Amino acid sequence: MSPHPSHHPIILFDGVCNLCNQWVQFVIKRDSRALFRFASLQSDTAKNLLSQHSYEHPPLQSIILLMNGNLYTESTAILHIVHRLRGPIQLMACFRVVPTFIRNPLYRFIARNRYKWFRKQTSCMLPTPETKMRFLD
Template identity: 90%
Template sequence: MPPNPSHHPIILFDGVCNLCNRWVQFVIKRDPRALFRFASLQSDTAAILLRKHNYEDPPLQSVILLMNGNLYTESTAILHIVGQLRGPLQLMACFRVVPAFIRNPLYRFIARNRYKWFGKQTSCMLPTPETKMRFLD
């Protein structure tokens, strides 16, 4: 783990999920400021970071965003992430005004079916040499 990743928002994701890995690549391409850092939920790094936030045994069904000392999950994490990206996608962040109990059922439906629809890998994604510095594990 880099010495102090705390000044960067950190996205924790299911490292064996094809959809999740595509999401990470999607974010990297739209994050020219290299704002975000990434770690697999299966990693020791994620376990350490989550313990610091008193969040043990995270469900692999949720992306987790650690930003400005806060921990966000499910659709709230996604909307905070897109709000930091470049381009028209930022506009999706306005959906944060919709209560999470309305947004999260769709998120959970996709999360439950992601392996069936998109498949999974037997091991976590390996970052490319160009993106390796953005991964904490």
């Protein structure tokens, strides 16, 4: 596989959010093909990638997936991600049939409370030496 990021889906996440960091670790463990690349939303890399999609001021409470020239947010991003992972988690992708006006309010409720429930870090997560090549910033 080429290390060039444009060939890989890119997950942008809130780098100081414990829940978001746990999600990234969850994805890494189930992404045996090393398909996904990652960058924190606070990084210059994310700002540059998002400006290419005319998405200048992303809300930190949304996971963002850049894939095949498209930008996905909130529950839609999560469902596209789980669809490409290995294991039973792929079954969650069937929730794509549920309209976003039903899925996204639940996503937003969790996102609004993520710092209260899971706390936040004082700085962005540092990847392990084994996963460092998958992080763009």
